Amino acid sequence: MALILQKFGGTSVATAEKIHAAAAKVIAAKTAGNQVVVVVSAMGHTTDELLDLAKEICSNPPKRELDQLLATGEQVTIALIAMALHAQGHEAISFTGGQIGLLTDNAHSKARIRDIDKKRIQTELDHGKIVIVAGFQGVTESGDVTTLGRGGSNATLVALGAVLGGVCENFTDVDGVFTADPRIVKNARKIDRISYDEMMELSSVGAGVLQTRAVEFAKKYNVPIHVRNAGHDRPGTWIVAETKAMEHVVVAGCALKKDLTRITLKNIPDRPGIVARIFTAVAEHNIVVDDIIQNVMDDNTANISFTVEHGDLADLKPVVDRLIVELGGSATYEKDLAKVSAVGVGMKQAAGVAGTMFSALAQAGINIQNISTSEIRISCTVARQDADRALQAVHAAFGLGN
Amino acid sequence: MALILQKFGGTSVATAEKIHAAAAKVIAAKTAGNQVVVVVSAMGHTTDELLDLAKEICSNPPKRELDQLLATGEQVTIALIAMALHAQGHEAISFTGGQIGLLTDNAHSKARIRDIDKKRIQTELDHGKIVIVAGFQGVTESGDVTTLGRGGSNATLVALGAVLGGVCENFTDVDGVFTADPRIVKNARKIDRISYDEMMELSSVGAGVLQTRAVEFAKKYNVPIHVRNAGHDRPGTWIVAETKAMEHVVVAGCALKKDLTRITLKNIPDRPGIVARIFTAVAEHNIVVDDIIQNVMDDNTANISFTVEHGDLADLKPVVDRLIVELGGSATYEKDLAKVSAVGVGMKQAAGVAGTMFSALAQAGINIQNISTSEIRISCTVARQDADRALQAVHAAFGLGN
Numbered sequence: 001m002a003l004i005l006q007k008f009g010g011t012s013v014a015t016a017e018k019i020h021a022a023a024a025k026v027i028a029a030k031t032a033g034n035q036v037v038v039v040v041s042a043m044g045h046t047t048d049e050l051l052d053l054a055k056e057i058c059s060n061p062p063k064r065e066l067d068q069l070l071a072t073g074e075q076v077t078i079a080l081i082a083m084a085l086h087a088q089g090h091e092a093i094s095f096t097g098g099q100i101g102l103l104t105d106n107a108h109s110k111a112r113i114r115d116i117d118k119k120r121i122q123t124e125l126d127h128g129k130i131v132i133v134a135g136f137q138g139v140t141e142s143g144d145v146t147t148l149g150r151g152g153s154n155a156t157l158v159a160l161g162a163v164l165g166g167v168c169e170n171f172t173d174v175d176g177v178f179t180a181d182p183r184i185v186k187n188a189r190k191i192d193r194i195s196y197d198e199m200m201e202l203s204s205v206g207a208g209v210l211q212t213r214a215v216e217f218a219k220k221y222n223v224p225i226h227v228r229n230a231g232h233d234r235p236g237t238w239i240v241a242e243t244k245a246m247e248h249v250v251v252a253g254c255a256l257k258k259d260l261t262r263i264t265l266k267n268i269p270d271r272p273g274i275v276a277r278i279f280t281a282v283a284e285h286n287i288v289v290d291d292i293i294q295n296v297m298d299d300n301t302a303n304i305s306f307t308v309e310h311g312d313l314a315d316l317k318p319v320v321d322r323l324i325v326e327l328g329g330s331a332t333y334e335k336d337l338a339k340v341s342a343v344g345v346g347m348k349q350a351a352g353v354a355g356t357m358f359s360a361l362a363q364a365g366i367n368i369q370n371i372s373t374s375e376i377r378i379s380c381t382v383a384r385q386d387a388d389r390a391l392q393a394v395h396a397a398f399g400l401g402n
Numbered sequence: 403m404a405l406i407l408q409k410f411g412g413t414s415v416a417t418a419e420k421i422h423a424a425a426a427k428v429i430a431a432k433t434a435g436n437q438v439v440v441v442v443s444a445m446g447h448t449t450d451e452l453l454d455l456a457k458e459i460c461s462n463p464p465k466r467e468l469d470q471l472l473a474t475g476e477q478v479t480i481a482l483i484a485m486a487l488h489a490q491g492h493e494a495i496s497f498t499g500g501q502i503g504l505l506t507d508n509a510h511s512k513a514r515i516r517d518i519d520k521k522r523i524q525t526e527l528d529h530g531k532i533v534i535v536a537g538f539q540g541v542t543e544s545g546d547v548t549t550l551g552r553g554g555s556n557a558t559l560v561a562l563g564a565v566l567g568g569v570c571e572n573f574t575d576v577d578g579v580f581t582a583d584p585r586i587v588k589n590a591r592k593i594d595r596i597s598y599d600e601m602m603e604l605s606s607v608g609a610g611v612l613q614t615r616a617v618e619f620a621k622k623y624n625v626p627i628h629v630r631n632a633g634h635d636r637p638g639t640w641i642v643a644e645t646k647a648m649e650h651v652v653v654a655g656c657a658l659k660k661d662l663t664r665i666t667l668k669n670i671p672d673r674p675g676i677v678a679r680i681f682t683a684v685a686e687h688n689i690v691v692d693d694i695i696q697n698v699m700d701d702n703t704a705n706i707s708f709t710v711e712h713g714d715l716a717d718l719k720p721v722v723d724r725l726i727v728e729l730g731g732s733a734t735y736e737k738d739l740a741k742v743s744a745v746g747v748g749m750k751q752a753a754g755v756a757g758t759m760f761s762a763l764a765q766a767g768i769n770i771q772n773i774s775t776s777e778i779r780i781s782c783t784v785a786r787q788d789a790d791r792a793l794q795a796v797h798a799a800f801g802l803g804n
Contacts, residue, residue, distance in 0.1 A: 016455070016458045016459050019459060020459070050478070053418070053478075053482065054481070054482065054485055056418045057418050057421060057422070057482050057485045057486050057489060058485035058486060058488055058489035059489070061485040061488065061489075062484065062485065062488050064495070065481045065484040065485050065488070065495075065496055066481070066485075068477060068480065068481040068484075068496050068498075069477075069478060069481035069482065069485075071477070072474035072477045072478050075470065075471075075473070075474045075477075076452070076455075076471060076474050078470065079456070079467045079468070079470040079471035080455065080456065080459050080471065082464065082467045082470075083456055083459045083460035083463040083464065083467050083468075083471075084459050084460060086460055086463065086464050086467070087459060087460035087461070093466070093467075094467055094470050096470075096547075098500065098545070099545050099546070099547075120544075142522075143500070143501050144501070145498075145501075
């Protein structure tokens with residue numbers, strides 16, 4: 001008997017009607033002869049509403065308590081999905097992250113999964129039950145509730161897929177992964193199959209469909225993920241291991257990251273260990289940094305720049321302030337930046353990809369502030385106001401549209 | 403350092419503003435030099451809203467899943483109270499029932515507390531933190547979430563008071579325990595001190611302030627409870643061990659239970675063990691029965707009547723149907739009954755109390771359908787339509803008003 005893991009995002013469980021529709025998809029998979037595990041997010045805008053409630057009470061709520069609060073969103077959904085399945089005559093049992101021993105580290109609001117105890121799930125599956133698991137949440141060893149960060153339900157899905165061994169179906173409100181965000185690029189095209197590495201790069205540079213971490217996990221344990229629309233039965237995008245055929249596609253897709261801020265630490269001592277000191281301090285606060293640039297000055301000092309997402313700034317500023325006290329120098333902040341990226345495994349073999357991208361931006365009159373690359377990605381930092389036009393230009397330059 | 407346990411009911415934490423007001427009371431107790439444990443209910447009508455959501459999805463939701471759902475209500479409040487305390491500069495930490503090892507039996511929706519692991523709470527108190535605990539909920543040994551029934555937050559409060567040793571302050575939206583429901587009896591009076599036994603009898607016959615089970619627990623471990631209004635600082639009602647002085651009060655208070663249904667099993671075999679068979683079957687479904695009457699007929703059969711709360715009828719009917727199949731006979735249901743009661747420890751010594759009560763009802767033209775008594779209580783079953791007038795008549799007859 002095969003195991004299918006289905007995940008329903010917040011918009012797919014936003015109302016009682018949609019919960020019944022999701023339950024119908026679960027039942028279809030079950031009656032087709034599969035064991036089924038379902039991972040769900042909080043209903044609709046619940047998480048945002050809980051965040052607003054928290055902000056109304058405390059401007060800077062402790063992260064442990066925020067996790068305790070937010071985890072209720074998914075707990076509501078799992079119970080309701082189980083009830084919907086029961087109403088349609090199927091036995092189901094719901095579990096919070098803690099109830100299936102989904103252990104994480106202590107990094108509240110951005111916790112990483114360490115382990116899942118599959119015994120209870122396996123027992124219930126073997127008894128013929130459909131198992132419903134709350135996404136996005138886990139517990140620390142001392143039993144404190146953690147959350148896995150935005151999109152963390154996908155991490156839950158893939159981790160369960162890895163532990164239990166099965167195919168993951170990620171139901172969402174879009175038809176799959178697109179060559180660019182269709183809200184910005186009108187002729188963006190749905191991708192049928194994409195490699196883990198491409199998906200990871202696209203996620204890390206702004207494609208909203210799947211968290212980078214979830215894809216990383218899927219790659220590590222070779223868990224195939226089918227991203228599809230909960231609103232119909234047509235196939236979506238399969239995220240799978242790289243195949244030879246994929247290398248013929250130079251650029252698979254483009255993505256945009258808006259709302260970046262660049263921090264520059266000026267005139268700090270240019271001696272070994274300083275850079276490590278800075279980024280260790282930042283990493284301790286679970287802030288992801290990007291596009292690090294170091295310039296050495298004539299006076300034996302250095303300038304170090306890096307970008308972060310605007311949302312991390314409140315956490316970052318006190319860290320930077322302490323570093324300035326410790327190291328000397330000063331800090332400046334440039335807000336309103338964006339980053340456009342092109343991704344494809346075919347880049348490894350193809351020449352001239354960077355040139356095509358830079359030309360496209362130049363012809364659109366967009367100034368490139370910074371460039372960063374990986375083996376299968378090229379990214380350019382641009383002004384926030386040019387962001388949408390930059391994505392459109394790059395998408396067109398690589399002929400990705402329909 | 404003394405320990406104070408404060409409990410805030412749903413209306414006292416219904417809005418962000420009220421949560422801050424509750425936090426202010428917590429801080430006052432803390433800054434007066436006490437260790438403070440806070441037990442909270444779900445905000446306002448959250449529990450009812452969650453029930454409505456469940457009913458929208460499933461007409462008869464599994465109780466395990468209903469508990470999984472309802473427990474989120476208190477989890478939201480504990481996080482918000484901790485945030486409010488943090489916003490006002492005080493360290494606090496919140497715990498669900500499961501996180502403090504509040505173990506219960508498996509009776510979902512009406513679970514009984516078996517044990518509390520006080521280690522984690524004590525550690526946090528010793529570190530100077532205010533500890534916030536979700537009322538109304540616990541977990542089974544296998545980690546399934548349970549709820550303790552309506553008013554279960556009081557059971558949590560008292561159980562914590564017993565385990566940790568301290569004084570309980572039960573903040574609510576009324577000024578204390580009254581000689582009768584002031585919404586029905588205009589000149590009802592606030593009681594300053596009442597014994598555990600009186601409070602238990604009053605609760606069991608309809609006084610809504612405290613669950614019988616909570617008071618039973620308080621008596622067993624001699625935990626004093628101060629029921630008071632969250633809206634001001636005036637003293638409320640102390641629920642304490644019986645004193646000599648209390649015996650001079652013949653009737654301490656009256657109460658009313660509306661919406662009762664009487665079930666009569668007719669012509670069932672009159673042989674040993676039958677009554678036990680019936681009430682064991684009913685008890686297995688955690689339905690509380692009351693006022694059992696057995697009449698033996700001429701034909702070696704018996705009629706057995708008992709009353710239940712109207713809300714238990716959906717659970718009870720299938721049980722009764724199975725009993726009829728098993729034992730023979732038939733079942734009838736009389737709805738729209740009510741019960742008025744007078745309670746007082748002084749009844750043990752005083753004569754004529756029952757006569758006073760029956761005369762008062764007779765003078766009001768109210769027919770008594772059934773009488774039941776304990777050492778400190780007299781109850782009369784009347785028609786639902788006479789309920790309010792019956793309470794007013796009995797309250798006046800014992801001169802309980804202001």
